[in-house]
Amino acid sequence: MSKAREADGGGAASKRIHGSIARKLGVAIVSGQHQPGDVLTNEIDASEQLQVSRSVYREAIRILAAKGLVESRPKTGTRVSARARWQLLDPDVLAWFFESEPSEDFLRELYELRMIVEPAAAALAAQRRDEVQLERMRAALVIMQHETLASEAGRAADRDFHDTVLEATSNGPLFTLSSSIGAAVRWTTIFKQRHSELARDPMPDHWKVFDAIAAGRADQAREAMERLVSLALEDTRASIDAPADQV
Amino acid sequence: MSKAREADGGGAASKRIHGSIARKLGVAIVSGQHQPGDVLTNEIDASEQLQVSRSVYREAIRILAAKGLVESRPKTGTRVSARARWQLLDPDVLAWFFESEPSEDFLRELYELRMIVEPAAAALAAQRRDEVQLERMRAALVIMQHETLASEAGRAADRDFHDTVLEATSNGPLFTLSSSIGAAVRWTTIFKQRHSELARDPMPDHWKVFDAIAAGRADQAREAMERLVSLALEDTRASIDAPADQV
DNA sequence: ACCTAAGAATAGTCCGACAAATATAGGGCC
């Protein structure tokens, strides 16, 4: 599982060298390979081992520090920060988590967050969405229905739907969570698909959310989204507990 | 208002030069001085204007890029990203916002987020808190009661209480929001205090939340926290709408 | 036993050069 993952691994962060170094170190940290408190190899040796210049290595460290994963001080060196300081909702950090088979606990916690945020967001979206957003939600669900979650296009449409709901809240900080929730949706969906197709058809739940938002019924939208997320959680949990099909 | 602000301005990020440059640019961006889409001065000229080496300037840019504020590409240069990409919940980004008088809309959005997250967190905390966390909440409230929100110690205790509630959810991603919500609490409280003391005594609301969490009553904790946040919102709104006392 | 000063290790900063990427403009071809 430490093999190159093409889902997003070659994507945004790893075009430049400093980005790929940051990703490599980030994955090593969030996967527990470097524990909080551990001191990293000093810049000179580390950059030598990684075959990059010290400048590049330093820029990678700056990225990690900006996301709360490490802290640097002269003489002491660069050490992994306490987990409480990690920006777990940062899209990159989240992506790094999912590059190395996250723990079941972590998945559960993410679902818990979705369970808090998404129903409330759906309620706000029902009150504030405009026609353009509504149309985008509808289009996303249509694509999702045709393509199913087995294809990347279908999964992208799923994320697009959830993103647009967040966007329709007209709440900037809340919308920031869409990249986090989107990441959670993306990876957990892949987990589900990895096992047998015992997963239920997700479309009826999605349409109910959409209809409520379209009708402007906040409470109904909240409840529909609650059902959607909790059912998704059940499916994910089932596919984790179940003996793997193709390991 | 562009004067050095000592509340946290000289604190964590600005000891090293690259940190202070990142902060300076970050503030310029979130305050609208550089609009999304704008291209920043090229590295050579910019570092010259700022009187720092190009390496330092580049590390500052890496920090901003890690937080989603800018994107760099050869030939095109470094440009301010669309607002939707900004990691608005990052503690540093939030701090930069509050260094330059955030808009009323932004405050309202943050309260809306608190209104979604904190009641749910209180409910979870009621079910999961351990004795140590309970004791820390109690101690924080005692300090808050003695010091009042007029002193920094009192405000720190207030933040500590809210932090501990988040922590008691035993949910890592959720706890990540504590630094964001803590920042919101910190600055909005200062706003309230800036005006006349028409603010209500916040202690009864806080104690009700505490009692519910101590008793393990999830629903009661949720409702108490809902009241607490919505009353705080009212106070903040009132002190913004009211003619300023000392401008 | 405690305080103080010297030393060592590390990140931080600076500089200058070259490489890679990419948008743009210009020339050649159809």
Added chain:
DNA sequence: GGCCCTATATTTGTCGGACTATTCTTAGGT
């Protein structure tokens, strides 16, 4: 005349090395 392709200029990206500032540690002095 219009389109494609190539050359070029601009900007970030990468490199290597030197020197500085910070701070932990250790040895020495009181």
